[in-house]
Amino acid sequence: MIAPVTIESLDQEGRGVAHSEGKVIFIEGALPGEVVTYNSYRKKQSFEMAQAGQILKQAFGRVTPRCSYFAICGGCSLQHMDARAQVATKQRVLEDNLKHIGKVEAELILPAIYGAAWGYRHRARLSVRYVAKKGGVLVGFHEKRSSFVVDMRACEIVPSRISRLIMPLRELVGSLSVRQQIPQIEVSLGENVDVLVLRILKPLTDQDEMLLQAFADQHHIQFFLQPGGPQTAFPFYPQNAAELNYTLPEFDIVMPFHPTEFTQVNPAMNRVLVRRALNLLDPQPGERIADLFCGLGNFALPIARRGAQVVGFEGSAAVVCRANENAQRNRLARNTQFVETNLFEIDEAWMQAQGYFDKMLIDPPREGAIAAVTSLGKEKTAPGRIVYVSCNPATLARDAAVLVNSNGYVLKAAGVVNMFPQTAHVESIALFEKDAVGTL
Structure with missing residues (x-):
């Protein structure tokens, strides 16, 4: 008979993590602090994948899932957890990744950003x-x-x-x-x-x-x-x-897009995310700012609206074309330039060839931006301030280690944005500075 286990934490898929007889047990449907039985569906030498059985001790944050398909649908993984507890858990996931993978710690933990827990996905x-x-x-x-x-x-x-x-x-x-x-x-x-x-x-x-x-x-x-x-x-x-x-009313921006192009699934949270990114970056008229993985211009155009000169870099020619069209549409073409570049293959020579940037925003896919952060090196001409928007805390932590331990930056602040309620997906934002170049 398999003994019950105590759930210690959640992994990045929203599964409870426990240990038993030298193995790590990943248990779907279990929450931190709970004591549960489990039924394994995959067994390996060092770990098992399992489904929760009986909940012998229930976590305070456990709730009844709202969706009747939750037990079988793969679309959500945390409907059995209170929405506020979800946000707190995601904040801990971010902090743990920064500490254990990146070996770094933020000077300030930003207040979590969250909104509607249901009906948000556009x-x-x-x-x-x-x-x-x-x-x-x-x-x-x-x-x-x-x-x-x-x-x-x-x-x-x-x-x-x-x-x-x-x-x-x-x-x-x-x-x-x-x-x-x-x-x-x-x-x-x-x-x-x-x-x-x-x-x-x-x-x-x-x-x-x-x-x-x-x-x-x-x-x-x-x-x-x-x-x-x-x-x-x-x-x-x-x-x-x-x-x-979609629109960013705070910046008087209308962003046309093709239905198969990438945009954030949660437009309400995207507006708040852009606001926080701009507040942290603090673009000023006359500054030259790089936007890596710029997409359609979600951050570049608001930065340009603040009067800065923005150079956006993106790997897709079609997306670069769309970003230019969006800049024209919003009367920001004079403040923007968009360049097709494979940002997974850049190096220090490429970065130096782009000229000096006062500040930089990085918003990569789940793979992160290791080539980009490595290409900054320790040059005194590197941007004084970097805002990094991440959809994967593990790759953010890896890249933060390079910025802090190799490139001389300080991790001034970090926090989560609950872009995907009811799921374990962690969206986050971090601020890096070379020196104290302003206040948060």
């Missing part, structure tokens, strides 16, 4: 499967540890108007001749239009097109069709729909 990729045994088409997220699609009829983390479309979408796709050639529906919501991108592996018939048009009219959405990769998505119906965009 971007989602829903899988579609025709399953005769389930009565037809399924539309939703994958089951935990499976390629199967959850037989779901609603979703609590997308806006209610999108949740209400899940069942009508199941019926719509089931009525199409290509119902077995539509593997996914991408949801992309803007200020004035809701876009659904259908991934189609086979051309539509005239009847299919009529059904899509009727659905779009009835539910006030716009369909895009995607016959190939993300870049092949094109507007299908209605052609005269409102522009897909």
Whole structure:
């Protein structure tokens, strides 16, 4: 008989971490401080993966999951944890990664940023499967540890108007001749239009097109069709729909985007994140500031609005083109320049060739920005202030170690942004300075 274990912490997937007989046990559905039994589904020499069984001692922060599909859906991992406790846990994850991976400690822990815990997700990729045994088409997220699609009829983390479309979408796709050639529906919501991108592996018939048009009219959405990769998505119906965009009202910025381009899934939190980044960076008129992994200009354009000269670097030519268009749209072209660059391959020679930057903002993907931070070296001409926005505390900690221990920066502040409530995803922001160049 397997003895109960005490949960010590959560890992980066939201699983409880315990130790038993020299092994690390990762237990889904368990919270720190709880005593639980568990059922292992994967056993290795040094660790096991398991599902919680009985909760013999319950954590104070445990709550009843709001979603009836929580036990099987892989879309969320922390619905059984109070929203405030989720934020506190994410803050501890950030601090632990900085301490144990980066061997650094922030002088100041910033207050956590958090907002609505439900209905926040304005971007989602829903899988579609025709399953005769389930009565037809399924539309939703994958089951935990499976390629199967959850037989779901609603979703609590997308806006209610999108949740209400899940069942009508199941019926719509089931009525199409290509119902077995539509593997996914991408949801992309803007200020004035809701876009659904259908991934189609086979051309539509005239009847299919009529059904899509009727659905779009009835539910006030716009369909895009995607016959190939993300870049092949094109507007299908209605052609005269409102522009897909998000806004940053504090900076008088409207940001058009293509529905398959990367934008933050939580626009409310993105606005607060941009505000905090700008407050930490404190751009001034006349300063020259680099924005690495600039994307569509989410940070670059607000920085430019403050009067600084911004050079944004991004690896995709198409995204650079879009960033330039957005700068033109917002009358900021004179203050901005966007350059296509593979930021995973840059070095000190490349960095020096870009000229002097007063400050820098870095917002990399999960892989982090090790080449970029290494390329700064110990040069006195390196930026005096760096704001680093991260979606992976482990790679942030790794890069922080380089900035602090090799490049001579001080980690002045760090904190979390709860961009993804009900999940274990940790979004964070950190401030590095060469010297004391101002106040927070």
